[in-house]
Amino acid sequence: xxxxxASSKQKVTSTDEFIKGLWRDNPVFVQVLGMCPVLAVSNxxxxxxxxxxATAFVLLMSNILVSLLRNxxxxxxRIASYILIIATFVTVTDYAIQAISVxxxxxxxxxxxxxxxxxxxxxxxxxxxxxxxVSKSIFDALGMGVGFTFALFCLGAVREILGNGSLFDIAxxxxxxxxxxxxxxxxxxxxxxxxxxxxxxxxxxxxxKL
Amino acid sequence: MNTESLGAIFLNACLVNNFVLAYFxxxxxxxxxxxxxxxxxxxxxxxxxxxxxxxMCAYGIHAFxxxxxxxxxxxxxxxxxxxxxxxxxEMFIKKMSPSLFKSLGIFLPLITTNCxxxxxxxxQTNKEYGFLESIVYALGAGAGFTLALVLIxxxxxQLNFADVPKISKGTALTLFIAGILSLxxxxxxxxxx
Numbered sequence: 490x491x492x493x494x495a496s497s498k499q500k501v502t503s504t505d506e507f508i509k510g511l512w513r514d515n516p517v518f519v520q521v522l523g524m525c526p527v528l529a530v531s532n533x534x535x536x537x538x539x540x541x542x543a544t545a546f547v548l549l550m551s552n553i554l555v556s557l558l559r560n561x562x563x564x565x566x567r568i569a570s571y572i573l574i575i576a577t578f579v580t581v582t583d584y585a586i587q588a589i590s591v592x593x594x595x596x597x598x599x600x601x602x603x604x605x606x607x608x609x610x611x612x613x614x615x616x617x618x619x620x621x622x623v624s625k626s627i628f629d630a631l632g633m634g635v636g637f638t639f640a641l642f643c644l645g646a647v648r649e650i651l652g653n654g655s656l657f658d659i660a661x662x663x664x665x666x667x668x669x670x671x672x673x674x675x676x677x678x679x680x681x682x683x684x685x686x687x688x689x690x691x692x693x694x695x696x697x698k699l
Numbered sequence: 700m701n702t703e704s705l706g707a708i709f710l711n712a713c714l715v716n717n718f719v720l721a722y723f724x725x726x727x728x729x730x731x732x733x734x735x736x737x738x739x740x741x742x743x744x745x746x747x748x749x750x751x752x753x754x755m756c757a758y759g760i761h762a763f764x765x766x767x768x769x770x771x772x773x774x775x776x777x778x779x780x781x782x783x784x785x786x787x788x789e790m791f792i793k794k795m796s797p798s799l800f801k802s803l804g805i806f807l808p809l810i811t812t813n814c815x816x817x818x819x820x821x822x823q824t825n826k827e828y829g830f831l832e833s834i835v836y837a838l839g840a841g842a843g844f845t846l847a848l849v850l851i852x853x854x855x856x857q858l859n860f861a862d863v864p865k866i867s868k869g870t871a872l873t874l875f876i877a878g879i880l881s882l883x884x885x886x887x888x889x890x891x892x
Contacts, residue, residue, distance in 0.1 A: 521730065521870050522727075524723070524726035524727060524730065525723050525724055525725070525726050525727070525814045528723040528726065529722065529723040529724075569779075569782060572778055572782065572811075573775065573778075573779070576774050576775045576778050577775065579774060580771055580774050580775065583774070584771070599818065599821045599822060599825060602774050602817070602821055603724070603814050603817060603818060603821070605774060605778055605817065606778075606811075606812045606813070606814040606817050607814075608727055608812055611812060671882070674881075674882075674885065675720060675721050675722075675723065675881045675885075676878045676879070676881040676882045676885070677878075678723065678878075679874045679875070679877045679878030679881055680874075680875065680878040682874055683870075683871045683872075683874035683875045683878065684871075686870055686871040686874065687866055687867055687871050690866040690867075690871065691866050694865070694866060
């Protein structure tokens with residue numbers, strides 16, 4: 490929740506708000522927020538993408554509403570009302586996914602409902618949308634949402650390629666490929682995320698040295 | 700629907716499908732407060748307590764929502780119940796033991812956004828557990844959460860003295876340990892089935 494100092498002090502353009510979510514303040518790789526869905530549903534690329542898009546949608550809608558209501562919500566009950574707003578949109582998303590694809594709904598399971606307690610969404614509502622205009626909040630939500638989806642996809646793709654030998658259910662390797670079962674297991678999620686964090690850390694430290 | 704014995708439900712929630720290491724629920728506090736053994740145990744106990752109460756409430760709410768035929772209110776009412784339970788627990792502890800209240804500090808309100816608690820409420824509804832089974836399930840999940848938290852905290856306290864590459868310090872290292880622990884817990888598969 491601490492990375493928003495720039496937005497209030499100096500003039501920041503909308504594109505900046507968008508870009509920062511993609512890389513500099515990437516919710517997963519840099520802020521390490523919203524870990525539960527990241528690890529739980531990233532066993533295949535398609536699940537990861539669906540989860541990322543669902544979260545991005547909830548993030549966008551709740552950011553808009555929180556930003557619109559920012560002058561009306563009393564300070565004492567703000568967190569409770571944010572959670573209610575988020576829960577409403579999550580319920581909408583839950584039913585929408587069920588209508589679009591029952592299969593996908595089954596494989597994501599209870600994790601769609603669990604978007605409610607994704608700390609990323611609440612932290613954006615509290616740290617950004619409640620203090621900024623609607624248009625800025627939209628760009629912030631879009632950036633964070635895309636960044637989150639991108640990170641989920643990075644994990645999901647690696648885990649599916651190594652664990653299943655396929656990407657989006659298309660086989661990538663010849664017959665004899667021994668798939669790494671550990672990658673689709675829970676442990677694989679921890680390892681893959683840890684390795685991505687190592688890579689990102691390496692890039693960051695190199696940047697600061699230059 | 701379920702013929703599982705209570706003991707099996709407990710073992711299942713605690714070890715075989717450990718909430719943290721197999722379902723990835725409650726990762727945020729898991730990474731956040733697992734630095735010290737003492738806070739880890741206290742956090743575990745608080746979570747377990749809230750889990751138990753909210754699981755009982757969730758059972759009642761589910762029965763009520765089914766009765767008035769409004770399943771779409773499930774998520775919203777669950778989250779409200781959890782938030783108010785946390786508030787109640789907070790007030791109760793503040794009144795009964797101010798010293799414990801102080802040592803738990805910010806962690807108490809943060810329990811609201813612990814996905815493990817909402818997870819317990821949702822899973823027990825999906826599995827159509829009865830009242831007693833729900834309680835046992837919540838207890839097992841809470842015990843499993845505390846166990847994982849304490850194990851990681853112990854390991855991390857030791858690792859403070861280890862010489863690791865600079866880039867792997869912090870979250871990445873914790874995730875590696877969690878991965879190895881998760882592999883260990885897979886050894887429990889088949890237990891209590």
